[in-house]
Amino acid sequence: MAALSLAGLLIPEAVAYAGIAGLPPQAGLVALCFGLLGYGLIGQSRFAIVASTSSTAAVLASATASIAPGNPQQQMMLAAGLVLLTGVLFAGAAFLELGRIADFIARPVLRGFSLGLGLVVTIKQLPHLVGLGKTPGVPLETLMDVGTRFPQWHLPSLLLGLAALALLFGLSRWRRLPAALLVMGLGILAARLFPQAIPDVALVGRITLNVARPDIPDLDLAQWERLGELALAVMLMSYAESCTSIRSTALRHGDTVDPNRDLWALGMANILSGLFQGAPVGAGYSATSANETFGATSRAAGMLSLAVVLIAITTLLPLLAFTPEPVLAAIVIHALAHNLNPRPILDYFRLRRGRTLAVSAALGALLFGVLDGLLLAVGISFVRTIMDLSKASVSRLGRLNHGHDYVSISQFPEAREEPGILILRADQPLYFANSDRTASLIRQESDASDARIVIISLEESPDLDASVVESLAELAAHLAGKGKTVYLARLKPEAHQVLSRAALKDLGEAALIDLSVDGAVHLARRHAIPADSASG
Template structure:
């Protein structure tokens, strides 16, 4: 059991009661985003709260279905042509199970930092585009229209063209709910979503919603008696694996961001690999009961912290309260008006709709185009394709950074021991007959040949070269291609009649070069710990 859970204190009991009023309506609402029955979100909520409460490392994180995972799940299952609703539910369960499996594998392999492969500007751009998409896709439920298109721009155009058919009562109901949710947000201990839902149920039971033409959620059933793995063919599992990878990556990036934010805020320790295992187990349990994918969403986690939670026991209390509510008030949940659920979803993603999160990238003049591309990818290509495109952009950025061939040429500053870039410090002195090079990127198979070609060109343009000093401080390790390129470079320097010295060589690289045992790279060449040592 998570040591942070322990026995719930009064603060955890109050926090659990408070956030239960938020989590149950959100679970039902997120089911709608995913195009699934309400019980899918409720099952996911139980699985996330139970498993993470016992295994996870964060005392604030609330693991449940999230708006982003619901949208990605809908996009993934609807991308398969020619399937009926029953088959789509089977595919959804398969995706959730594979998502859990990917988390488990990543946790066992200790890949806790995997989310750093997706650049934050890309994540924030994707989140903004996704929030816009989610809001627009809630509008048909609010306005009681049935558009033929689901893509962002065609849907917006169709909604605008059908303005005469809008249900004004549903729109007013959603606007009032949004105002209440926003107004009550200042009192974190008040279950605003639950109060809004209670008012909506009263309107539906009284018959007013039917009079206004406002639809309700409908019957809800919870069945714990038939867990199982979908019966699918090998090709289907392989196809679902591609979709599950995208779901797992966005879920972990979202979860890791939430967990890390609150851990830093309170000075708590965190274990990324342990959280991977917890998220994996939670998704496996959710998938077995045909639930939705789960992660640590920021809004629910923030609400838990604001409600005064002191340990992960608050999440367990919330799970018990939700279970009691489902067992005793299931018939009433069927009377929730759909515009109110849409309002809860819109309120939940409101933080992601703030374009101010992108302002620093424009002020710094860094990666602003990348963030805009991520937004456009979601709006133009759709949620799943936009996510994959955004991940592709991140990986391209990573490769572009590593594949740079920037080399700094160093000189001695004053009469000290510091050697600096002569392009930025023209006063630095380079001894005659000497070149001092420092690659500004780690050497690997994608840039090694180009980096050494750049250095070789400078050597060829330097008559009377006697000594070539190469600083490898940016390269903690070398792959086979880099080693071959370094050996060829050492041979070239020797044939030129100059002396090669390697400086700032990391211990791991020293061990590696000793195994290479090249005659042009004896131990004496990389004995210097600094550039100044090499120059001596």
């Protein structure tokens, strides 16, 4: 039952997403078949359904249009090459065991991009919904064009599309019902039996399933190089969505999944789809969630869905040509309805974290197109991460309630500093971008204090690069010149090891302490007693 219900959702979505990608309907059906086959043979998740997705389709359309605008035949070849390279990148990432690559895209970026993508695709479907046909341009231009051409709207198309939308949302309460297939079937019946009731409504048209023999597109080196850059964006977007879908269902059911195995499966599916001129594939949110809801318990549901799809497209394909375009637009809009929920973005505003990334991703997709919007959002994410990591701050620590805990005095005014000892903590992990500024702050605190012993806690730094080692050497030399002794506390094994290898003149092995701050205080006092006694 899960397989039958799933096939009823996947067939109309495959045709619709092919249209989003700017490809003929057969490209979506080819991608659907090879996606189900590739993941069914190699993948591990019980619920993941690999097929064309709205996000990869939109990215593909934007990418090919930017290289060969106004040349559909060239765009077809470029699309096949892009899908093929996407599969090769997936396989390469699996070979290098880069299963966590999607972690480099922050969740606010994904949430914002998902909202922006939903708006972009929905806007692109509006011309079909109101009977204006395909409208070129970025989303805002399309929206303005549809609005200014209000007198030209085709009323029967609009009414048919709105009726299909209402029916889809009405049937959505019965999750096991193949609502998309039922609505598509009703649309086909209306077009075949009652054409006078919906006059001049545009139809999808004849769908030919002449599966080409596997072939590598004939492109020049410059085109392959450009496609390689774009394929990386498609791969990251596809895997980010796929990984999130797979992980979320696995967590809900206590399953374990191997990210690298999923990379192999996605690579195989995209390579096969590209060789046979299909669309890019991934484990989309809607299909994977639907498979779970329909009651699937193993990967057999996906493979049985493949069998149902093959039977349907070999026997019922001529009927799909009579699908009204407004009905297909309604199916796409309904499939993206979950993307249009702004609640995840509003949560970031409540947390006051991640809102810039989420809004940038959404606006980037709307203003600059899907591909450039994604790259912009990812770029902002990396810049924000680097800026956060490069911050430099130092806290003065004191003993809390005569215990063993040393805490920031600015946060706990009741904490007391140790007599004759200045204890400082570098609040960010030290690396080349913030080491000099952190050392300068420590120098300022030390010069302003009468303490002869300075303990620096490096608990936030798991490792130290060469720039940090040089900054610490200069700091230790400066403090030694002021007659102060420096100890480094809470050193992680890697940090201790690199400092030991450095053999710094003013930071001997005795000054490198793996212990807590409390242990460092006791050790420093024991070392200081002989020197104080001798001077006395």
